[in-house]
Amino acid sequence: MVPVEARIRMAWQASIFGEHLGRGSGIGELMDDLGHALASGGDEILMLGGGQPAHLPEVAQVWQQQIEKMVSQPEQVQHVLSHYEQPIGNTAFRRSIASLLQREYGWSVGPENIAVTAGGQTALFFLFNMLAGSHSDGSHRQVLLPLIPEYIGYANQSVAGEMFRGVRPLIERLGSHQFKYRVDFDAIELDDRVGAICVSRPTNPTGNVLTDQEIRRLHEMAVSVDIPLLVDQAYGAPFPGVVFEPIQPFWDEQMILTLSLSKLGLPGTRTAVVVARPEVIDSIQSVTSIVGLANTNLGQALVQPLLDDGEISRLCQNVIRPFYLQKSQLAQAWIRDSFDDQLPYRIHVSEGAFFLWLWFEGLPIHSQELYERLKRRKVLVVPGHHFFFGLDEDSWQHRSECLRVSFSMPEAIVREGIRILAEEVENAYRAGK
Amino acid sequence: MVPVEARIRMAWQASIFGEHLGRGSGIGELMDDLGHALASGGDEILMLGGGQPAHLPEVAQVWQQQIEKMVSQPEQVQHVLSHYEQPIGNTAFRRSIASLLQREYGWSVGPENIAVTAGGQTALFFLFNMLAGSHSDGSHRQVLLPLIPEYIGYANQSVAGEMFRGVRPLIERLGSHQFKYRVDFDAIELDDRVGAICVSRPTNPTGNVLTDQEIRRLHEMAVSVDIPLLVDQAYGAPFPGVVFEPIQPFWDEQMILTLSLSKLGLPGTRTAVVVARPEVIDSIQSVTSIVGLANTNLGQALVQPLLDDGEISRLCQNVIRPFYLQKSQLAQAWIRDSFDDQLPYRIHVSEGAFFLWLWFEGLPIHSQELYERLKRRKVLVVPGHHFFFGLDEDSWQHRSECLRVSFSMPEAIVREGIRILAEEVENAYRAGK
Numbered sequence: 001m002v003p004v005e006a007r008i009r010m011a012w013q014a015s016i017f018g019e020h021l022g023r024g025s026g027i028g029e030l031m032d033d034l035g036h037a038l039a040s041g042g043d044e045i046l047m048l049g050g051g052q053p054a055h056l057p058e059v060a061q062v063w064q065q066q067i068e069k070m071v072s073q074p075e076q077v078q079h080v081l082s083h084y085e086q087p088i089g090n091t092a093f094r095r096s097i098a099s100l101l102q103r104e105y106g107w108s109v110g111p112e113n114i115a116v117t118a119g120g121q122t123a124l125f126f127l128f129n130m131l132a133g134s135h136s137d138g139s140h141r142q143v144l145l146p147l148i149p150e151y152i153g154y155a156n157q158s159v160a161g162e163m164f165r166g167v168r169p170l171i172e173r174l175g176s177h178q179f180k181y182r183v184d185f186d187a188i189e190l191d192d193r194v195g196a197i198c199v200s201r202p203t204n205p206t207g208n209v210l211t212d213q214e215i216r217r218l219h220e221m222a223v224s225v226d227i228p229l230l231v232d233q234a235y236g237a238p239f240p241g242v243v244f245e246p247i248q249p250f251w252d253e254q255m256i257l258t259l260s261l262s263k264l265g266l267p268g269t270r271t272a273v274v275v276a277r278p279e280v281i282d283s284i285q286s287v288t289s290i291v292g293l294a295n296t297n298l299g300q301a302l303v304q305p306l307l308d309d310g311e312i313s314r315l316c317q318n319v320i321r322p323f324y325l326q327k328s329q330l331a332q333a334w335i336r337d338s339f340d341d342q343l344p345y346r347i348h349v350s351e352g353a354f355f356l357w358l359w360f361e362g363l364p365i366h367s368q369e370l371y372e373r374l375k376r377r378k379v380l381v382v383p384g385h386h387f388f389f390g391l392d393e394d395s396w397q398h399r400s401e402c403l404r405v406s407f408s409m410p411e412a413i414v415r416e417g418i419r420i421l422a423e424e425v426e427n428a429y430r431a432g433k
Numbered sequence: 434m435v436p437v438e439a440r441i442r443m444a445w446q447a448s449i450f451g452e453h454l455g456r457g458s459g460i461g462e463l464m465d466d467l468g469h470a471l472a473s474g475g476d477e478i479l480m481l482g483g484g485q486p487a488h489l490p491e492v493a494q495v496w497q498q499q500i501e502k503m504v505s506q507p508e509q510v511q512h513v514l515s516h517y518e519q520p521i522g523n524t525a526f527r528r529s530i531a532s533l534l535q536r537e538y539g540w541s542v543g544p545e546n547i548a549v550t551a552g553g554q555t556a557l558f559f560l561f562n563m564l565a566g567s568h569s570d571g572s573h574r575q576v577l578l579p580l581i582p583e584y585i586g587y588a589n590q591s592v593a594g595e596m597f598r599g600v601r602p603l604i605e606r607l608g609s610h611q612f613k614y615r616v617d618f619d620a621i622e623l624d625d626r627v628g629a630i631c632v633s634r635p636t637n638p639t640g641n642v643l644t645d646q647e648i649r650r651l652h653e654m655a656v657s658v659d660i661p662l663l664v665d666q667a668y669g670a671p672f673p674g675v676v677f678e679p680i681q682p683f684w685d686e687q688m689i690l691t692l693s694l695s696k697l698g699l700p701g702t703r704t705a706v707v708v709a710r711p712e713v714i715d716s717i718q719s720v721t722s723i724v725g726l727a728n729t730n731l732g733q734a735l736v737q738p739l740l741d742d743g744e745i746s747r748l749c750q751n752v753i754r755p756f757y758l759q760k761s762q763l764a765q766a767w768i769r770d771s772f773d774d775q776l777p778y779r780i781h782v783s784e785g786a787f788f789l790w791l792w793f794e795g796l797p798i799h800s801q802e803l804y805e806r807l808k809r810r811k812v813l814v815v816p817g818h819h820f821f822f823g824l825d826e827d828s829w830q831h832r833s834e835c836l837r838v839s840f841s842m843p844e845a846i847v848r849e850g851i852r853i854l855a856e857e858v859e860n861a862y863r864a865g866k
Contacts, residue, residue, distance in 0.1 A: 012659070012661055013568065013628065014563055014564070015562060015564060016567050016569050017566055021559075022716035023719060025722065027722050028718070031517065031519065031722045034517055052517055055511070055515070060510075067504055071497075071501055081701045081731075082700065084467055084468075084484075084485055084695075085701065086469075118725050118729075122724060129451070130450060130451035133449070134593065135449060136452060141446075196445075228445055267726075267727070268729060270726075270727070277444065279445075283456070284455075286457050286461050290454050291454065292551050295703065296551075296703045297701040297702075
């Protein structure tokens with residue numbers, strides 16, 4: 001039962017960097033599944049695995065209109081296709097992002113607090129490796145993840161050695177078929193080996209949204225030892241805003257936020273935003289220029305006009321959030337319909353993002369085996385154990401009892417996928433294997 | 434006289450990765466200059482510094498037509514903007530690249546030999562760090578650069594520690610105002626600390642094109658110790674094909690090539706291609722998924738239709754190459770016109786790429802000082818010392834006597850820039866400081 005296979009070899013001798021990053025990973029497997037499902041045209045495979053945003057006609061129309069407008073101005077096409085932008089991103093775009101944050105949340109930010117990166121995944125790759133890992137004084141620092149399970153895409157991002165210190169959460173059982181993770185503050189040890197604290201909000205994979213109170217306590221901890229608190233808002237505020245609970249987004253110079261255009265329906269443009277103190281922004285600019293010269297221009301160009309007139313907020317509040325909220329509620333209803341009520345299945349309370357996080361307590365098979373059985377039936381999900389990393393203890397049974405199911409695909413796919421999932425889970429419980 | 438200032442600090446304690454990549458660099462300075470020149474609208478600044486491709490109306494028209502065609506098909510827009518492609522790149526695009534290489538050069542390659550990355554700079558960041566740096570057996574490997582000066586963008590790409598072993602070239606003086614670098618094969622030591630050999634062809638910054646004979650000898654050396662020979666063809670074959678000498682491009686499984694769409698006029702799409710044995714391609718796919726999930730789709734979508742019908746080769750041979758050849762010849766003529774024939778200036782033979790590489794033997798000031806004097810007169814160039822890295826000896830005077838001048842901008846800018854350059858160089862020689 002090897003969660004991540006070291007199955008890719010380069011034939012030439014790989015460095016530590018090559019060994020860590022070049023030999024497959026959970027996120028690699030996920031992207032592979034996603035790519036194959038896409039290549040198949042989605043006809044045969046029930047894709048409940050990826051973070052692929054849904055096709056929302058009203059949103060697609062906005063991007064279609066924006067790109068038509070762009071294409072009608074050859075000078076703008078010329079700018080978007082044919083110019084190296086500054087590594088930190090387009091100045092007008094950065095100004096507009098800062099204005100949006102000022103306007104919506106009253107934050108004291110300007111363009112000097114904003115950097116563009118090639119997607120949120122890349123922003124975190126830069127930030128984790130800048131703040132943690134080996135230091136020139138011989139020390140080795142870690143990123144504290146105060147609530148595991150956390151985003152699978154972080155797990156292999158260290159350029160050398162284990163980087164994460166995960167903390168097991170408190171589990172609150174709600175009724176017979178729901179639960180919620182809570183940060184176990186008593187279990188957090190902050191010593192000088194911690195270089196940063198990081199959470200995703202909403203949490204990928206669970207759809208949990210840390211409460212304002214939890215964020216405030218984490219912020220206090222970050223202040224107490226003067227390390228940054230990173231909050232990955234790829235699914236959160238201000239866009240796409242897929243948060244179903246009333247929260248008050250927060251930023252100050254102790255914090256680093258990452259925002260992304262992907263879940264607005266623009267993952268193909270690879271565009272994200274970092275909000276941080278100017279020194280961090282300067283460092284991001286430096287890393288970007290060395291690693292990739294500059295960012296792509298298209299995403300920034302398409303979104304910028306919608307930032308200033310408030311259209312982006314309208315889209316998120318009136319179209320995107322209600323859509324995913326309804327998708328979540330439907331998927332939960334289908335689970336209740338498909339699963340035998342006597343089975344000990346539990347759904348994490350769905351407070352945001354595109355996923356349901358399922359827990360099958362006492363499941364006789366490992367989540368990897370469940371994933372493979374489902375894959376044989378052409379249902380793709382993400383087995384939960386990939387999201388449990390940075391933990392010392394191997395013995396925690398819960399790690400192999402969970403599954404992430406996306407509800408962003410069309411209803412027929414999600415519904416049929418859930419039906420097959422219920423069959424397989426029931427079979428496993430019944431057969432005891 | 435500090436070539437690369439460690440001037441950017443993050444306030445929070447940076448890791449070794451953060452120190453290496455996050456504190457400015459020659460390439461960062463260059464991109465900064467480029468961005469500011471761009472932001473100024475190009476009105477005030479004479480930009481002879483970047484690798485920005487020229488505005489070729491015939492090429493711009495091709496991309497305008499391609500993007501119009503794409504936009505007229507909302508399904509394709511949807512695919513390009515809203516889908517995560519496989520990390521390795523779009524399958525049809527990879528097939529078409531492989532077919533082009535088969536057709537043009539007879540290479541035995543298929544899509545399994547092709548990976549897409551977010552630009553050539555990123556491809557080399559991955560490859561250098563996968564093949565060199567720290568290994569888990571405790572060894573530390575280097576990338577051998579058989580002919581220094583080499584591309585400024587490599588210099589800071591190691592995630593930890595010095596990575597490059599540069600070799601000083603032979604200098605062949607040609608007439609009173611030309612010269613050419615040759616690989617000094619006698620000076621190359623291949624030991625087990627070398628993990629890869631790398632050259633850019635044409636060489637950025639010099640416009641030198643390594644001869645087929647030089648490539649063959651480097652290939653033999655790579656074979657003899659079984660390490661890869663990397664050839665960065667960002668300006669070379671098969672696109673944009675800005676090579677003014679008859680050469681026979683070559684690839685086999687001992688080699689890794691990087692190609693780029695940037696110099697076709699698409700730098701804003703950040704798209705490059707790696708050609709290598711399948712094991713390397715698999716590793717690139719793994720690294721891409723971890724570092725950035727996937728690539729941007731736009732560049733692949735715009736170029737793919739031109740690969741199969743041979744339009745790309747026609748563009749390169751009939752439009753792009755002749756254009757830059759003429760630009761090079763004009764720029765050389767303006768230098769001859771502007772510089773006092775008695776001054777000991779030399780131009781490296783211009784065999785490809787977008788630059789002239791100038792050598793001012795015995796120049797009484799450092800190239801950094803010359804760069805700054807020119808910048809004060811609103812002429813941006815790249816001082817040559819940034820391109821000399823991985824060398825042990827600090828005493829080689831030649832390192833501070835060179836300058837890279839781009840000839841890709843409109844004639845009025847290049848001509849006036851060269852005129853001011855000639856004045857400043859003459860002043861320095863005359864004043865002895």
